[in-house]
Amino acid sequence: MAEVKPDEISAILRQQLAGFDNEAEIYDVGTVLQVGDGIARVYGLSKVMVSELVEFPNNVMGMVLNLDEDSVGCVLFGESQLIKEGDTVKRTNRLASFPVGNAMLGRVVNPLGEPIDGKGSIQHDAFMPIERKALGVVTRQSVSEPLQTGITAVDAMIPIGRGQRELIIGDRQTGKTAVAIDAIINQKQTHTQEAKENGIEPVFCVYVAIGQKDSTVAQVVAKLEEHGAMEFTTVINSGASTPAPLQYIAPYAGATLGEYFRDKGQHALVVYDDLSKQAVAYRELSLLLRRPPGREAYPGDVFYVHSRLLERASKLNDSMGGGSLTALPIIETQQGDVSAYIPTNVISITDGQIYLEPSLFNAGIRPAINVGISVSRVGGNAQIKAMKKVAGSLKLDLAQYRELEAFAKFGSDLDKATQRTLSRGARLVELLKQGQYSPIKVEKQVVSVFLGTQGLLDEIPVKDIKRFEQEFIEYLELKENDVFVSIRKEKVLSDSIVNSLRTNAQEFKNKFQVSE
Amino acid sequence: MSSFNISTRYAKALMEFADVRNLLEQVSNDMIMLEDSILKSKELIVVLRSPIINKDKKDLILKEIFANKVEKVTLEFLLFVNKKNRENILLEIIKRYNEIRKIKLNRVDAKIVSVIDFSDEQKNLLQAHLKEISDKTIIPSYSIDETLIGGFTVKINDTVIDSSIKQQLKKLRKNLVKN
Numbered sequence: 001m002a003e004v005k006p007d008e009i010s011a012i013l014r015q016q017l018a019g020f021d022n023e024a025e026i027y028d029v030g031t032v033l034q035v036g037d038g039i040a041r042v043y044g045l046s047k048v049m050v051s052e053l054v055e056f057p058n059n060v061m062g063m064v065l066n067l068d069e070d071s072v073g074c075v076l077f078g079e080s081q082l083i084k085e086g087d088t089v090k091r092t093n094r095l096a097s098f099p100v101g102n103a104m105l106g107r108v109v110n111p112l113g114e115p116i117d118g119k120g121s122i123q124h125d126a127f128m129p130i131e132r133k134a135l136g137v138v139t140r141q142s143v144s145e146p147l148q149t150g151i152t153a154v155d156a157m158i159p160i161g162r163g164q165r166e167l168i169i170g171d172r173q174t175g176k177t178a179v180a181i182d183a184i185i186n187q188k189q190t191h192t193q194e195a196k197e198n199g200i201e202p203v204f205c206v207y208v209a210i211g212q213k214d215s216t217v218a219q220v221v222a223k224l225e226e227h228g229a230m231e232f233t234t235v236i237n238s239g240a241s242t243p244a245p246l247q248y249i250a251p252y253a254g255a256t257l258g259e260y261f262r263d264k265g266q267h268a269l270v271v272y273d274d275l276s277k278q279a280v281a282y283r284e285l286s287l288l289l290r291r292p293p294g295r296e297a298y299p300g301d302v303f304y305v306h307s308r309l310l311e312r313a314s315k316l317n318d319s320m321g322g323g324s325l326t327a328l329p330i331i332e333t334q335q336g337d338v339s340a341y342i343p344t345n346v347i348s349i350t351d352g353q354i355y356l357e358p359s360l361f362n363a364g365i366r367p368a369i370n371v372g373i374s375v376s377r378v379g380g381n382a383q384i385k386a387m388k389k390v391a392g393s394l395k396l397d398l399a400q401y402r403e404l405e406a407f408a409k410f411g412s413d414l415d416k417a418t419q420r421t422l423s424r425g426a427r428l429v430e431l432l433k434q435g436q437y438s439p440i441k442v443e444k445q446v447v448s449v450f451l452g453t454q455g456l457l458d459e460i461p462v463k464d465i466k467r468f469e470q471e472f473i474e475y476l477e478l479k480e481n482d483v484f485v486s487i488r489k490e491k492v493l494s495d496s497i498v499n500s501l502r503t504n505a506q507e508f509k510n511k512f513q514v515s516e
Numbered sequence: 517m518s519s520f521n522i523s524t525r526y527a528k529a530l531m532e533f534a535d536v537r538n539l540l541e542q543v544s545n546d547m548i549m550l551e552d553s554i555l556k557s558k559e560l561i562v563v564l565r566s567p568i569i570n571k572d573k574k575d576l577i578l579k580e581i582f583a584n585k586v587e588k589v590t591l592e593f594l595l596f597v598n599k600k601n602r603e604n605i606l607l608e609i610i611k612r613y614n615e616i617r618k619i620k621l622n623r624v625d626a627k628i629v630s631v632i633d634f635s636d637e638q639k640n641l642l643q644a645h646l647k648e649i650s651d652k653t654i655i656p657s658y659s660i661d662e663t664l665i666g667g668f669t670v671k672i673n674d675t676v677i678d679s680s681i682k683q684q685l686k687k688l689r690k691n692l693v694k695n
Contacts, residue, residue, distance in 0.1 A: 023679075024677055024678060024679030025677075025678045025679070025683055025687065026675060026676070026677050026678070027675070027676055027678065028674045028675050028676070029671070029674055029675075029676050030674060044674045045674060046673065046674045047674070069518065069520055069521065070518065070520035
């Protein structure tokens, strides 16, 4: 039997523990004066910085938010029951920060970067402070590349560019998260070999869940995994049961991770789901810190809370590597009231909004996007030429349709032109309906929008529109796949393609069986 | 205004006044004595903070206790604080005075905690060392805490120099968990 000598063991132990220095440690301390409601007032800590992490007993971390003359106000990231008056607080000399690196992809973490998915520790590259100043004017360039969401209605009419901030706003249960999740799932195609050949760079995604039910987040993660989207996505979760300070810092942590990719010259998409809950969390801790309340009891700097977060979305210029950080903040409105405090704030900060309506949702129009008041202020430049060409009249047609929609019940009493507008509109609305988790590639979007706006669907009954579109695309894929390849590669709609689309559509229409 | 601001203002005023009268040394000694004696007497603190006991009574109490033990200026100051309805923060004012005085004199308290008593030689060595580090006159106070296991800690203002075995074990534990 082999023998293990005790001095061998100690030699190995010594070797393994080498690098552990036993020098005296020097640190700054303070004493807890008062604690409760997730807030602690600390005496001492005289050299502490704002937003520095401090260490309480029982492994509770805190962050300094108020520096007063004779005390320091900290928010606690753990339970306040574990801390009592007179406890010693230690400085960490580290600003609140978040671990970054490619190892974060595919993981579910809390806003401090600690894994909560049970997959073990994360070998991160570095820690970056969660509060960073947004980049200045000289380092940026205007939005120029598209960020395809895979949702036809969005990509055609409310296009989002890489580096843009597009707000998704709507009441509860209108599919806000669904739009964002679809956008994340659709980024899978940017990670393929095919995208690489076409010069499309991969987009890394961060999904920040703030104040949501943990079961909902688990469902989202499961969906992302099912569609193979978790490989390039990090989920930062601060659920409804986590302390308000963690919910408050979660979006900044997400932005930090996004910036890591952006600064490497890569592309990132960060979804903040949702910022109204973050504002509520910030209101809670502000009131506990005794900052004066303002409108709707939010503190005076709630605008700055969101503006400095969303300002970090950017498209860098080429000398900075050309990376981008796209932000999709989500805001939940109450009873469609967009003139409440937080919605107006965020609407004014972002570069456009996608407005989702419960009435449309209930009428079966999904995604329930109200095209009339949804806009994208900068994304137009990022749209590919082919899409720009076919989608030009789409918004106008739909606007005219909505104007006349009220008269639809008069039916045949209307004049020809009105009838035409109505029937065109009804078909376009039908065309833009799309199931959840089924993103459509941009070349197929171009073809279906082309069908609609060119009036090629006008004779097809409304109930058959979806089937016609699907079958036509399958037919075209088999017969003339070159059309798709050429749109994907050239990104323009040449006359020859237009002609081929027209003739093929006519041919197919003759073969198409209208359902009874 | 917070009591911190108020006590700072009163303390500074007294210091300036004493300086003008060339009584700074004596008044400062009085203040140290006052802090000690007030801290030792719980009843006095309660009386000073009590809003039920009226001003004249408090005047009498203060006079009776301190009349022959402190400078005239100091006694006048105590009565003045009482007159201005600030007797409830008298202790804070005195504490603040002593703090400011220490900063002015470049003195600093050092709380030294160890497992066993230091010998005088060790104490001298440590104090000389601390003086070198902090560049200030050290006023040491020693105490014993056996939970440190070994070594000692020094606390100067908010900064702790920790060379105890307890802290090193904590650090070792952290290192092991991390890897």
